[in-house]
Amino acid sequence: MISRQKLLLSPAAKPIFFVLCLLPFVWLFYSALTNQLGANPAEALIRATGDWTLRFICIALAITPLRTISSTPALARFRRMLGLFVYFYVVIHLLSYSWFDMGFDVADIVKDIIKRPFILVGFSAFVLLTPLAATSFNAAIKAMGAKRWQTLHKLVYVIAGLGLLHFFWMRSGKNDFAEVFVYAAIIAVLFGWRVKQFLKKKKLKSPGNADDAILTR
């Protein structure tokens, strides 16, 4: 257990993790350049970046439960980077849609949003995520105060829900929800764990409990 902690705390851990998170993007970029995205490259890019956004939401939300269950506090070092990667992939997702599908035609985009409300849901998730990304540096936490900062960042649960709804709605045309349910199940488990922790904490109501600080993060 100590060795796991040590590994995660080593100076190389963060850069390695950063490169790992960037790999899907590098792979997509390379495939687009070498024309390996199949018959409909625009669709492939938009869908893949959407998938990766959802995956990074799941990974970011898994950090705290994993950290607590496995008693590996060092995992917390990676949470902020993961959150920012969610934002990174959603920005590319939005860019791919506006550029490759809509040709940056604002009138077309507005018409499309009216026609396809699921796009509005996805866009709202992006808008809500923006203040979270913008306040992800230490000075912002200090300026806001930890309590308010935490409250703001609880928005991530709403954002995850909107992301899921966006995906569900998009797939409803094909009555094909298998993949949606996988993401929904993962997010439900991660959220359920937090609810359980919250209830447990309420029950204990012991302010001096040292574990509390970790559990509530």
Add this chain to the structure above:
Amino acid sequence: MLIKTSASGFCHSVPSDITSPSAYQGRRELMKLMATGAAGAALASWAGREALAQSYQKPSKLAALAGGKSGVAGAIVMDKVTDYKDATTYNNFYEFGTDKADPGKNAHTLVTKPWSVAVEGLVKQPKTYTLEDLIKLSPQEERIYRLRCVEGWSMVIPWTGYSLSELIKKVEPLGSAKYVEFITQADPKTMPFVGSRVLEWPYVEALRMDEAMHPLALLTFGMYGEVLANQNGAPVRMVLPWKYGFKSGKSIVKIRFTDKEPRTAWNKAAAQEYGFYSNVNPEVDHPRWSQATERRIGEDGLFAKKRKTLMFNGYEAQVGQLYAGMDLKKFF
């Protein structure tokens, strides 16, 4: 007012009406050229351009199935033909999975031999045709059609087959037959996703009798000069170029003539989204997205703007009269 009649005698033409001798001579020269064949050389580049636009790579993957020249209006479009690879790796054929790459990966399990097609219902000559008999029923023709998917993408594919009307004439429909229903293969042993709850199986499609009799409605056995690839609906399918792709049933096992409008697969799944007619129409949007534009697969690159979708997919001159007087917003 001066009204001229034959009684008013010969009226001389105004000078501007008279063909000048040089233009007159010019026409004579052109006709002489035509007669001697010299015009051929002059027109060669123009004809060559046309031939070039319609040449495509023969895939040499499956058994050859050549089609002769078609005399049907609208049989050959001049758009660039889509690559065989794209046409066989980007498909909607839900019996083999809902991802567009799935049919290309999974359809090898489809057994197309032996195959027969039962023609039944309101006809004088019901009959079960073996595939071999059906192929020989009428001369095979090559048709290069646009294919517009309801999802907003399109391809251009050279098909081989003959007008469905040839078969319909042979089986002699009764006067009471108003619709033709196409029932497709639904074998869970060879089609892994039959049984999934996405659609009701078997996949059923249908046409009104006059639509089915239209010469562009193609009973199709081949593509790119070869027999159909499994993922494209082997061994026999319909191709209806003026309708959204899903109207063209794949791997057909039964053709039934009825007096009532059949419920079709997508209509049963979502009636408010998929009507019986499903003609390509840029002015009637799908409830959840616009149909005004489309992306041509393999041609419109990542940075190209989508192209405008044409009324009846560009076949308005040929099929428009089938729907004269109909409110296409109501009968979508």
